[in-house]
Amino acid sequence: MSRSKSWTFPKWGEYNSERDPVSVRMCDYDGCNKPGEYPAPKAPDSDDKWHFCQSHVAEFNKNWNYFNGLSREEALKRAQEEMRKASGYRGSSAYMSSGEAYGKEARRSDALEILDLEEGATEKEIKSSYRSLAKRFHPDTNLGDAESEIKFQQVKTAYEVLTSK
Numbered sequence: 365m366s367r368s369k370s371w372t373f374p375k376w377g378e379y380n381s382e383r384d385p386v387s388v389r390m391c392d393y394d395g396c397n398k399p400g401e402y403p404a405p406k407a408p409d410s411d412d413k414w415h416f417c418q419s420h421v422a423e424f425n426k427n428w429n430y431f432n433g434l435s436r437e438e439a440l441k442r443a444q445e446e447m448r449k450a451s452g453y454r455g456s457s458a459y460m461s462s463g464e465a466y467g468k469e470a471r472r473s474d475a476l477e478i479l480d481l482e483e484g485a486t487e488k489e490i491k492s493s494y495r496s497l498a499k500r501f502h503p504d505t506n507l508g509d510a511e512s513e514i515k516f517q518q519v520k521t522a523y524e525v526l527t528s529k
Contacts, residue, residue, distance in 0.1 A: 393420040404428070408442075440510035447517055475522035487527070494523040 391400040392414045400415030404424050416424055431439040476483060479493040497519045506512035
């Protein structure tokens, strides 16, 4: 015969009920005693995670820099790889299934903002703005400038969004 896990007096649980102890992970922030319910990455290329309480994960996220410790060239390469992966996802049916009409309008709105255009811009205005910005941010005219290369990719994508039917 086995004894109940709660057989002493006073009886805190229901009679004839068994409950296993619950394991709670604590916040990884030094000195915090709250449950660590929110995972946060330890490093960009690692599957290891910190576990923080809500207030500490917010602080961590505010100070997180995905490109920390990388050279400009490494940061640019990683940003381009992330954009390549994201564009592959955007072309998949999974992206469209989350509200195709909203997605198209949101992308169009973002594209107009990137090209510094107003709603209702003509094809001629779109093309003119694209050419001007593409010239300004083209990698050949801004050698080694990672920010210009990223901006050029944004301009190019915005033009594609606005000219595709």
